[in-house]
Amino acid sequence: GAGVSQTPSNKVTEKGKYVELRCDPISGHTALYWYRQSLGQGPEFLIYFQGTGAADDSGLPNDRFFAVRPEGSVSTLKIQRTERGDSAVYLCASSSLAGDGELFFGEGSRLTVL
């Protein structure tokens, strides 16, 4: 497709379970960003990739959160031992940083931890 795709769009899980959220960026975009957005808040930076490597993961809240981008395209955000406080919309955006740096966002994955 032409835009950034995120799956699943909605995920309901129980406390303590493991969750994976997937992001399929725009083809050719080398940079990929993950954000978390809680109700009434702005997007909170989690991590960003330049190619396959994490250029900055300073926003990951703790070691339960991990993200990969093994082939420099699709990325997966992994959350272990989920907690109720992890409930939020997880946004992914991609960018061709060689250009003007515009971020193209997906529609987000809404995670609810019961």
Add this chain to the structure above:
Amino acid sequence: AQRVTQPEKLLSVFKGAPVELKCNYSYSGSPELFWYVQYSRQRLQLLLRHISRESIKGFTADLNKGETSFHLKKPFAQEEDSAMYYCPLRGRDDKIIFGKGTRLHILP
């Protein structure tokens, strides 16, 4: 450290009145600043960027390095401007952080 502050959580303006959405930043180098907008049930999208000095949908924003601000302005508000507005900052390392956003509500 980079930081963006959008002091107004909600701004209500009458149709036809001027709009100013405030954005202040903190960054030790020369930042790139943007405005993004999210209309109801749509994804976040770029509105404008400071380096291009463009006007989009009647909105303009000027980077004021002395006041470390990048306020968004429009002389005459329209009902379709109702949305959430965010002012992200991109640092030297390409890390892009967002403020908390301002909800603009245009009153008829």
